[in-house]
Amino acid sequence: MPSRKVEAIARLLKEQILAGRYAPGSRLPTYDALMEQFGVTRPTVVRVLDTLREEGLLTVKGQRKVFVTQRFPHHDRYVWVTSEQPGSNEWSLFLAITHEVIERGETGITGQVSALVGVDGRANNPEYRQLCDFEGRGSAAGLLLVNSAMIYLLPVLQKPGLPRVAIGAPLPHANLVALDFAGLIDRASARLLEKGRRIAVMSPHASKLAAAQECLEGYGQHPDRVFTVHAAPIGCERLTELMFDRRSRPDAIFVMDDNLVPPLLAGLERAKVKAGEDVYVLAHCNWPRPLGMAEGVEHIGFDVREVLCAGKDLIDAHRAGAPCPSRLVPARFLGELTRPLSTATDATVEEKTVHP
Structure with missing residues (x-):
């Protein structure tokens, strides 16, 4: 667990990076310069930089050359969250297809889209711990939450935090994307x-x-x-x-x-x-x-791509301080799609979806 000094320095550097003091792609000060600036030892600087690298803010090139990443997950990582598990009675085709589209990078969203599946609120649940980490560090642009009784009750979502969008039905502290x-x-x-x-x-x-x-x-x-x-x-x-x-x-x-x-x-x-x-x-x-x-x-x-993009637009509007009215996604026939069909076959999804 990082010491308070490591956390404080990492938090300060993170704020400076996100505020633009260190431009994307620019080189961070040397280890010696950081040691002198903060009055700490080299191992402390190493732990600070490791913390920021884990958040996706830094990258290492060559021997001890540390650079700010070109894109920050805090600005362009969108996390889709569901409490359901593949193969369960509640794992619907809507969930299976959304998950596959995310895994295949077919969402149409500019930025990173990742999925947390089977989030259940237990302390030993890896996906829930990751969700708590995103909330605690603010290391995502926002959350796309598939409404369920479990998601509604998750402790980490009981207070405002990262921008959130509820998919399907309302959730506390979240804007809504509904299906017509x-x-x-x-x-x-x-x-x-x-x-x-x-x-x-x-x-x-x-x-x-x-x-x-x-x-x-x-x-x-x-x-x-x-x-x-x-x-x-x-x-x-x-x-x-x-x-x-x-x-x-x-x-x-x-x-x-x-x-x-x-x-x-x-x-x-x-x-x-x-x-x-x-x-x-x-x-x-x-x-x-x-x-x-x-x-x-x-x-x-x-x-499902239109649903995800509508959620992303609401998250971006929230971050920009713009109005965020609920979005109603329309039903479409084939000729009305705004994006082309994927080349994936029916069997791809059917094999992954056992239950209705």
Whole structure:
């Protein structure tokens, strides 16, 4: 643990670096000059410089030549934080795709974007300790927090600190990036009515089924021509097959959860029905990783890159002292994306996401 003297000197040099006294890329004073300036020994100077190097403020070139880094993580590091773990029941495709986009450097954000996964608030949790370190040192531009009960209760987030953005739902001391689910359902309903007279809606969530039915009926669709199917990934294949083993089979399907797309396609195959030819299929997705595109499925959904960039913009506005109104990210069809699709395949994400 650094001594108080090391912490004090490191804090002073850090303030000077961030304030611009030492320009990015410039050389720091020599060891001897720092020893004389602060009246300390060489080992103390070494520990001070090690502390600043760990924060990403310094780099070493050659023998004892210490330079200020060109970019400071305090200004351009954005940290995405979730309490969920890959493979858990709560590890959704939205989380899996966001995490993969960050890991592959496809966010579209200028600067560093890193991910803390499985943050649970325990003192022995490495990710939580790292989050506390970011907060304590101020060594990030801001935090992109995926709302959950665990994130809401994390001790380190109970007081204002680094600029924060909550994704999905409000959190204390954080600006908000929300997803326009109402707009998604409205636009999807309009598209479905262009494509079919008998519409099936599939979702594991009763509230979303009710919202879709209400919207379709609001557009004038007769209730007898809307079939709501409460389906989970397990059993969806058989339910899909049964839907087409009847006279009043649907001619358009709205899949409101992308976890249902693979079993739905398997069910269509068993029923000898082709998406895009025999039945119109519109599925919710998380861009840029739509499932089933090659099999004839059309998609509407939220671009996780757009969500991250909206959060980054709010963090930057907060740091600049500008107004930070909540952002509502719209649902988009393929032709409306502001960034091109990635070359990653459906299987890349499906292999990482076991649970709905």
